Amino acid sequence: MSVRNPPIHLSRVAAAVLAAGALSACWGEVPDAGRLEVVSVPPAERVEIFSLGRGETFGELLYPTLTPNDQAALLLAFQEHASPRRMRQGTEVTIRYLKDHEEVRGIDVAISPDETVRLDRDALLGWRSELINTPVYVDTLFAAGEIETVLWNAVVDNPLLDGLPFEDRNRLIDHLDRVFQWQVDFSRQIRVGDTYRFAFEREVRPDGSMRAGRLLAAEFVNSGTPYHAVYFDPNGDGRGSYFDLEGRSVRRAFLLKPLAYRRISSRYSPGRRHPILNTIRAHRGVDYAADAGTEIMATSDGVVIHRGPKGSFGNTVEIRHPNGFVTRYAHLRAFRTGVNLGTRVKQSDVIGYVGMTGLASGPHLHYEMMRGGSHMDPLSVDLPAGDPVPSDDMQRWRAEMTGRVALLETIPRPGPVRTLLVGTEPDRAPAQPAGGSQE
Numbered sequence: 196m197s198v199r200n201p202p203i204h205l206s207r208v209a210a211a212v213l214a215a216g217a218l219s220a221c222w223g224e225v226p227d228a229g230r231l232e233v234v235s236v237p238p239a240e241r242v243e244i245f246s247l248g249r250g251e252t253f254g255e256l257l258y259p260t261l262t263p264n265d266q267a268a269l270l271l272a273f274q275e276h277a278s279p280r281r282m283r284q285g286t287e288v289t290i291r292y293l294k295d296h297e298e299v300r301g302i303d304v305a306i307s308p309d310e311t312v313r314l315d316r317d318a319l320l321g322w323r324s325e326l327i328n329t330p331v332y333v334d335t336l337f338a339a340g341e342i343e344t345v346l347w348n349a350v351v352d353n354p355l356l357d358g359l360p361f362e363d364r365n366r367l368i369d370h371l372d373r374v375f376q377w378q379v380d381f382s383r384q385i386r387v388g389d390t391y392r393f394a395f396e397r398e399v400r401p402d403g404s405m406r407a408g409r410l411l412a413a414e415f416v417n418s419g420t421p422y423h424a425v426y427f428d429p430n431g432d433g434r435g436s437y438f439d440l441e442g443r444s445v446r447r448a449f450l451l452k453p454l455a456y457r458r459i460s461s462r463y464s465p466g467r468r469h470p471i472l473n474t475i476r477a478h479r480g481v482d483y484a485a486d487a488g489t490e491i492m493a494t495s496d497g498v499v500i501h502r503g504p505k506g507s508f509g510n511t512v513e514i515r516h517p518n519g520f521v522t523r524y525a526h527l528r529a530f531r532t533g534v535n536l537g538t539r540v541k542q543s544d545v546i547g548y549v550g551m552t553g554l555a556s557g558p559h560l561h562y563e564m565m566r567g568g569s570h571m572d573p574l575s576v577d578l579p580a581g582d583p584v585p586s587d588d589m590q591r592w593r594a595e596m597t598g599r600v601a602l603l604e605t606i607p608r609p610g611p612v613r614t615l616l617v618g619t620e621p622d623r624a625p626a627q628p629a630g631g632s633q634e
């Protein structure tokens with residue numbers, strides 16, 4: 196038998212009664228309905244809110260409240276929308292009673308930040324369920340900042356973003372990094388005094404967290420050179436892309452890196468001392484230190500030609516791309532479900548997760564790029580550009596681009612640009628995830 200968690204809080208359902216005089220059927224004079232006394236009505240419903248305890252099941256939580264038969268019927272109705280066995284610790288369960296009644300009237304289960312299963316007891320039909328989507332509103336976030344150490348700090352510490360949950364700030368940084376990855380390497384090229392401005396459209400839940408979002412327009416000034424990325428969706432299917440102010444794509448055929456915003460721990464080199472084997476060996480790829488479990492993305496569209504263990508590489512995925520390119524991703528902890536031999540993948544699709552299988556002293560991704568069987572340095576390949584704005588869409592592009600850049604212009608530029616005193620060093624970047632760097 197389970198110990199029931201104490202209610203988090205009791206909430207009251209506000210209720211009000213509207214009273215109106217009955218319309219009289221007689222013609223001529225409008226009857227005086229008189230003035231009614233203000234009526235105060237107590238809440239019609241009483242609720243108790245519980246959160247699922249560690250290791251506790253939905254059934255255990257309901258045990259003191261429902262009879263076994265009642266519970267079985269309720270779980271059956273619940274299963275139309277969610278699995279009672281997959282409920283996470285902390286899931287909020289609201290039990291609703293009619294005021295002054297002991298019998299449960301309904302139960303709401305918040306199965307995710309975006310969905311609630313509402314269960315209602317029907318006198319004739321028993322328990323019935325429906326899925327309720329959490330309503331969201333859409334707004335646009337504006338921010339500008341100056342970089343003193345790393346982009347991460349500049350965005351996370353930006354006072355303009357006060358009130359934005361930490362995870363959402365992290366997601367903003369990922370968006371900026373993905374959009375500007377081909378113009379600016381945020382892990383290497385950042386200078387003190389670099390600035391950014393962006394307009395970001397997001398869907399917000401009632402609790403203030405973000406469900407989805409996209410950059411509408413962004414500007415990044417790196418060492419005095421401004422870079423722009425403006426969103427444009429030629430087909431109106433939600434699969435738009437980013438272009439500079441002249442309508443040139445900011446994309447390239449390959450992502451510069453298969454992980455979002457990570458530190459490079461070992462570069463491509465024709466010969467180096469191997470940290471485990473202690474011999475001079477070529478390093479024909481780039482290592483990215485990252486926490487185990489970090490998502491790995493396919494750097495370009497292609498077909499999976501290897502998925503499985505591969506000697507000292509451990510769990511490895513290889514993808515064949517157009518024009519004779521092949522990319523290799525090694526030391527994976529796990530493969531993404533659905534990624535198999537022959538699977539077609541799109542650029543940025545997640546294919547697996549960082550690990551340390553094979554010959555590795557810590558979690559990291561070893562990434563290689565080959566063409567026609569010979570290795571190349573992924574960081575210095577001249578990658579072909581994505582398509583520009585189609586000429587048929589130029590007029591619409593110019594109108595939308597002008598509007599979006601005007602959004603940016605409403606944000607005051609941060610500054611004045613700070614100048615470093617001679618002899619002082621900027622703060623070092625914060626600690627990065629640990630990771631090994633071999634193979």
Ligand SMILES: [Zn+2]
Pocket residue numbers: 461478480481482560561562632633634
């Ligand atoms: Zn490596």
